[in-house]
Structure formats: C-alpha cells, structure tokens
Amino acid sequence: MNPPYYILFSTQPATSTSLGHPTIQYQYADDSPLSLLPQxxxxxxxxxxxxxxxxxxxxxxxxxxxxxxxxxxxxxDRMYIIEATSVPGEDKFVAIC
Incomplete structure (x- = not known):
C-alpha cells in the first residue's frame, strides 16, 4: 500500500456537492509535534x-x-475523502500525513 496521493474533505451538513482541497503537510516520527498546532x-x-x-x-x-x-x-488506496462536521463559517483545513 502506498501513502495517500490525493486527499479531499467534505463538511457536514453538506452545503454543496463539492469537495475541498486541504493544505497537506507531511509529518514524520522524528518531526517536532509543535508543527501540528494550528497557525x-x-x-x-x-x-x-x-x-x-x-x-x-x-x-x-x-x-x-x-x-x-x-x-x-x-x-x-490512493485517494482519501475525510468527512467532518464543523461550525458554519469560512474555515481553513490542513491535513497532516
């Protein structure tokens, strides 16, 4: 199995049928966990x-x-869709792999 190649997100309740593209940051075991905090x-x-x-x-x-x-x-196993529930508003998403 290969690492994820394409990641999309969908918020619920769905306001449309479109999927979002998050910013992707790869995190490895020896990387600082502080980079996982929201910016x-x-x-x-x-x-x-x-x-x-x-x-x-x-x-x-x-x-x-x-x-x-x-x-x-x-x-x-090359494309993942992450489904999430959030409060309404303009939110930014970051997916960490």
Missing part, C-alpha cells in the same frame, strides 16, 4: 495517520470545533 485561530488541523500495516488510515481532529465523522478511500 491561525480559524484553522483546523486534521491528522491522517497512515500505517502500511493497516487497511484504513486513522483521522483525528485537533480542533474543539470540528469532529471527523468518517474517512473513505477511493482509487486503490
């Missing part, structure tokens, strides 16, 4: 933990105003 007050950080031994990655949120409700894999 702006309106930024939400979602952690996608990819393990080659697992068939589905784990996704969690560091935000108190956003919860991950699911993750779907598409196209031979």
């Amino acid at each position: 702006h007050p309106d930024e939400h950080v979602l952690l996608l933990e990819y393990d080659q031994g697992s068939s589905v990655p784990t996704v969690t949120s560091t935000s108190r105003t956003m919860a991950v409700t699911g993750v779907k894999d598409r196209h031979n």
